[in-house]
Amino acid sequence: MNRYLKLVNFEFNRFFKLYIVLVIVTIIMQFFAVILESRGYMREAKNVIYGDMMSKADFIKNYEAFTMQRVVQSNWFYWSIALCVVVLLIYVFFIWYRDWLGKNSFIYRLLMLPTARLNLYFAKATAILIFVFGLVALQLLLFLIEMQIMKWIVPAEFRVDLPIKEYTDFNYLSVILPGSLIDFLLFYGMGIVAVCVTFTAILFERCYRLKGIIFGISYGLVSVGFFLMPLLIDTFVLNYYFFPVELFVMEVIAGIIVLIGAVWIGNYLLKYKIRV
Amino acid sequence: MIEVKNVTKKFGRKEVLKGVSFTAEKGQITCLIGINGVGKTTIMQAIMSLIPINSGEIFIDGSKLTKDSYEKITFIPDTITMPPQMRIADAFAFMADFYQSWNQKRAEELLEFFKLEETERISELSKGNTAKVNMLLGLALDVDYFLMDEPFSGIDIFSREEIANVFTSHLIEDRGVIITTHEINDIEHLIDKVVLIDNGVVLKEFYVEEVRENEGKSVIDVLREVYES
Amino acid sequence: MNVKFNNRDPVYVQVVRYFKEQIAKGFFEPGQEIPSRRELAHRLKINPNTAQRAYKEMEEQGLIFTEGNLPSRITKDEGVLKKVRKELIMEAVETFVHSVRTINVPLEEVLYIVKEYYEKADYVRGNTRD
Structure with a gap:
């Protein structure tokens, strides 16, 4: 346990610099989004009100009041989220491959640590989770700041202020910031399962190299297939026999089995099949 | 004692180890000799469980390797095992964090012995100094056995001498060492025992002083004899 | 101490010989303290077990003697x-x-x-x- 925590700490520090850069870029992009959208809206308002001699009320009626929704839908905002997602997805792979790459074969050291090798697996998975939740927390904080910035630029009569939830429920953000606790557990639970399955697939490649790519991909497909099995059987074989709640429970169980499978196989590969 | 029993290893269709058996005693320096690519490194990796073997068994003091064995036996590969962005001090901290057998006092002593600075970054070290740091990280562990893969290859003559000095010092005393080399000249007088490997099998296992005493032959003489027959 | 060893004679025999030469030349005086086995191995750059063997041999031949835990000395026996x-x-x-x-x-x-x-x-x- 102790060495596991030390490994988490180590993995965290290893990515920290890049992570901070990612955070800063995200902040800059989102501030850009707020400022560009807010000022663009106000510029338009000025043009229409002063140029076309429209009253404020008519303007708001015709053009809709300003909400954070506009910011959230803007390109800069969208790409800031996409950037974070892509970087973390790449890091799910790189967190393993970096140990093998280059002349400095750190994997020798890691595999020779006097601790269960599964701890490496868990530490890396934990580090990824910490990075993900760090970004999620950052997003919530950024929302508060961005709303404040918006309030400075757009006067009260032009805006409708809604709680954060309203902006995240009906678009791509609902995946990152789910509306309910159940959704949260479900989405991030699936995320954890996906990370572990990917880790185990990577380990297949690391153990068997070229052949391992095929093993890894096959393993991944089998895992996805197993996970979707209740849904598929219900839809195509049983013709929607189960209630949604029943299906939901079965899916959760399938997910847990896939997770246990990923960890168990990962443990086996690290213990008996891994090569430096 | 480290016992390697009938170990085989295939990479794809290529059989690199075809039933390798030998022993290495504690308190002795055992040298695996063979030209490049005969599987010396693979044997060491197999002993350390860094590579799966196809058959055979390996025992360390009578039992198989477990995670706790890494406090008793360590491997110094021919590349450094720490990330390049680390400073030597960071590497020390890492080792101290994870190994109970890490001996900080010895590490500092070795640092001085090798004339290295704690603040140096691993990526900025010369080849010879990188080899020394690598060596140091292994030697500063209070373990019973060291495995060293080609500690003398590709480094300058002065670094070689400094590393050779390690073998006659108290750092090695009473511990078991397995070392690989494809060039015996540097260490002919340092080793106790030779395990001659070629083409995935052990051709001969002998004590160097015995061969000198009984047959009047140098290690090279024996090598020549074995290879020519 | 700088000895060039050949590769064909047992190193311990060569060490013993080296000691004999030093004694004959008078560089090692009777009763003089000699280096420990580790020290000798280090100085001659030879295997410590070989140094140990050489000392054992010299002790058997009466060239050196050891009293208790004290360092070994060159014999005083004329x-x-x-x-x-x-x-x-x-x-x-x-x-x-x-x-x-x-x-x-x-x-x-x-x-x-x-x-x-x-x-x-x-x-x-x-x-x-x-």
Whole structure:
């Protein structure tokens, strides 16, 4: 346990610099989004009100009041989220491959640590989770700041202020910031399962190299297939026999089995099949 | 004692180890000799469980390797095992964090012995100094056995001498060492025992002083004899 | 201590020989303390087990002695010391005679040449020393 925590700490520090850069870029992009959208809206308002001699009320009626929704839908905002997602997805792979790459074969050291090798697996998975939740927390904080910035630029009569939830429920953000606790557990639970399955697939490649790519991909497909099995059987074989709640429970169980499978196989590969 | 029993290893269709058996005693320096690519490194990796073997068994003091064995036996590969962005001090901290057998006092002593600075970054070290740091990280562990893969290859003559000095010092005393080399000249007088490997099998296992005493032959003489027959 | 070892004779035998030479030359005095086995291995750059073997051999031959936990010393036994000197001389003479015999040189001629050469070598050595 102790060495596991030390490994988490180590993995965290290893990515920290890049992570901070990612955070800063995200902040800059989102501030850009707020400022560009807010000022663009106000510029338009000025043009229409002063140029076309429209009253404020008519303007708001015709053009809709300003909400954070506009910011959230803007390109800069969208790409800031996409950037974070892509970087973390790449890091799910790189967190393993970096140990093998280059002349400095750190994997020798890691595999020779006097601790269960599964701890490496868990530490890396934990580090990824910490990075993900760090970004999620950052997003919530950024929302508060961005709303404040918006309030400075757009006067009260032009805006409708809604709680954060309203902006995240009906678009791509609902995946990152789910509306309910159940959704949260479900989405991030699936995320954890996906990370572990990917880790185990990577380990297949690391153990068997070229052949391992095929093993890894096959393993991944089998895992996805197993996970979707209740849904598929219900839809195509049983013709929607189960209630949604029943299906939901079965899916959760399938997910847990896939997770246990990923960890168990990962443990086996690290213990008996891994090569430096 | 480290016992390697009938170990085989295939990479794809290529059989690199075809039933390798030998022993290495504690308190002795055992040298695996063979030209490049005969599987010396693979044997060491197999002993350390860094590579799966196809058959055979390996025992360390009578039992198989477990995670706790890494406090008793360590491997110094021919590349450094720490990330390049680390400073030597960071590497020390890492080792101290994870190994109970890490001996900080010895590490500092070795640092001085090798004339290295704690603040140096691993990526900025010369080849010879990188080899020394690598060596140091292994030697500063209070373990019973060291495995060293080609500690003398590709480094300058002065670094070689400094590393050779390690073998006659108290750092090695009473511990078991397995070392690989494809060039015996540097260490002919340092080793106790030779395990001659070629083409995935052990051709001969002998004590160097015995061969000198009984047959009047140098290690090279024996090598020549074995290879020519 | 700087010894060039050959690769064909047991290193421990060569170490013993080195000690005998030093004793015969008087560089090691009777009763003088000698380095520990580890120290010796380090200085001669040889395997510590070999150094250990050499010391064991020397102890058996009475060249060195150890009292309790104290460092080993060169023997004070005059008999042994004389024997060492004689052994080295005999060895050198043996080799010399053996090679000279193969060229069939008469003894008188050999002795004359040896005397002349010995004195000349002494002279040359004496000169270079200045």
